Amino acid sequence: MSESWNMSYNALNGGLGWGIFVIGISCFFTNALAVVYGRRPVFLLGNLLLFISSLWGYFAHSYSSLLASRLIGCIGMSPFEVLVTTTIADLYFVHQRGLRLAMWGLCLSVGVGGGGIISGYIIQDLGWNWTYGICAILFGVWIPVLYFFCPETAYRRDAIFNTDQGTQDRAEELTETKLAKLEEKHETVENIDRVETNLTFTEEKHSYAHDLKIFHGRQCDDAYWKVLVRPLMMLVFPQVLFSFFAYGLTTSWLVVVGSVLAQLFTAPPYNFSVSGVGLVSTSALIGSIIGAFTSGPIADWAVKIMARKNGGIYEPEFRLVIIIVTLILGGMSFFGFGWSLEVHDRWIGPVIFYGIQYFSVGFMNIAVYGYLTDCHRDKAPEAFAAINLRNIYSFGMNYFVSSWIVSQGPKQVFCIVGGIHVAICLCAIPMYIFGKRCRSWTSRVKIFQVVMRA
Structure with missing residues (x-):
């Protein structure tokens, strides 16, 4: 690249390093979107941007065009940089x-x-642009994989069940809080007792068709800008x-x-x-x-x-x-x-x-x-x-x-x-x-x- 575009190694490496900067900044925006609207739509959008970026990078014939494609791809990379660890915490x-x-x-x-x-051999035998071409193929295949096999993991549940957040020892306090909220809604004592003692109640499992929905409603009532900062x-x-x-x-x-x-x-x-x-x-x-x-x-x-x-x-x-x-x-x-x-x-x-x-x-x-x-x-x-x-x-x-x-x-x-x-x-x-x-x-x-x- 440095020979083709008559640029020094340091200038080329530093310039393309702008992508790392974009990942760091865009993590804030994609994280806020995931907190408010769920993990699934953000993962899907990120993978789509990576596909577009890789396809663009394959056809890029100038440094400025390649840099622009890299920046788009780095925005798409940011959900995978920050949300996978959160998803693990959701599940385990x-x-x-x-x-x-x-x-x-x-x-x-x-x-x-x-x-x-792998990229060393690709560059030597096919040219550097094919590293992006092959990535475009992989991300293209990954679009339906994510859509069909990556359900939403964010879940809004009662605070009393968040035992890994230190709420187990505050069960009585949380129960009283919930009772107070029910009283505000003018519920009867009999109804309150029934709701609180029916601890064996479980929700019905969602259908696979329901899981395929991209958006499952807001996962957080906070304003987006609050989550952003x-x-x-x-x-x-x-x-x-x-x-x-x-x-x-x-x-x-x-x-x-x-x-x-x-x-x-x-x-x-x-x-x-x-x-x-x-x-x-x-x-x-x-x-x-x-x-x-x-x-x-x-x-x-x-x-x-x-x-x-x-x-x-x-x-x-x-x-x-x-x-x-x-x-x-x-x-x-x-x-x-x-x-x-x-x-x-x-x-x-x-x-x-x-x-x-x-x-x-x-x-x-x-x-x-x-x-x-x-x-x-x-x-x-x-x-x-x-x-x-x-x-x-x-x-x-x-x-x-x-x-x-x-x-x-x-x-x-x-x-x-x-x-x-x-x-x-x-x-x-x-x-x-x-x-x-x-x-x-x-x-x-x-x-x-x-x-x-x-």
Whole structure:
């Protein structure tokens, strides 16, 4: 691309990085739409935009046209960036989420690692535009798949049944609240008693035809603009702020490293071909698969063990224990990656360290996903939209990382990255110690109560 359009690698990489910025911003809008109108219509719209964008990218013959198509596609990508974790929280119990979140993390990593391998051969044999053409075919096939097999998971139920939001111990209070509302409607005492004691009542299962409806009514009575600004307000919570830095700054490095692989491995002494650069992502793919199949079960196992030792009481901070894997292996992988490139080790050295990066960061993702879901189950979409502001950071890094490597060398660059990574992981220690106090504090201080009710 840089040769065809007479652009520098850094300018091209940084310019297309605008897509990452658009994902970060559009997450707020798609999240608000999903909270108010449900997950299903937003998923369907996002996939349709990805199809249109990929088709446009295939026919793009200029940088400006390709950039425009990428921006449209990134708007379509934003629902999948922020809503899948929320959907997992909709469907599964607390002790079941670790494995499902790990599987979702695996899908993301396989997309990056496996996509890099496949696209290298596509570009070499068919041309870069066919990467978008094949994506258009896949998204086109996915339109009917989503329509027929992706039902709405948002559900408006009585607060007394939201036991994973800490309402179980407030059952009496919630029951009294409901009784008071019924009294306001001038219901008789006999009717009230009958309604409240008939706890075996279950709703009829919706028909498949009903599930195929794209829109199932409003899922939230709040105004759209309120839901739109709520993720920014969620950043005042210590748990969300910690998750933003921990998740954002660790996963953003993977985006940055992936964006400079061609710069690092097509140059001497490696002189890789385009497909060879794609094969570098094999290590990321292997690391992601191993990490996914170990991090999820380990996370759930650790939570159960610690809950038993805590007298059967579960605390969300138990999720943070597995960050020790990310601290040790992640720090080692970034330092080793830069150092091996600097001294011109054989290609196997930096490639192995690249795979360890993906393996270790998978544990951070599971820890943060689970911790944030457990702390703010009722505001999970807003919380995840808030931490996805990290895409703006990735966008900024894309603009200067290539020139930074040229001017100072990979050793200094990735040693600095590794140092920041270690510092961020160490922040999990005070969060583990004081997390419960923070949750207690935020539940009592008025400003946080205002945000939760906003």
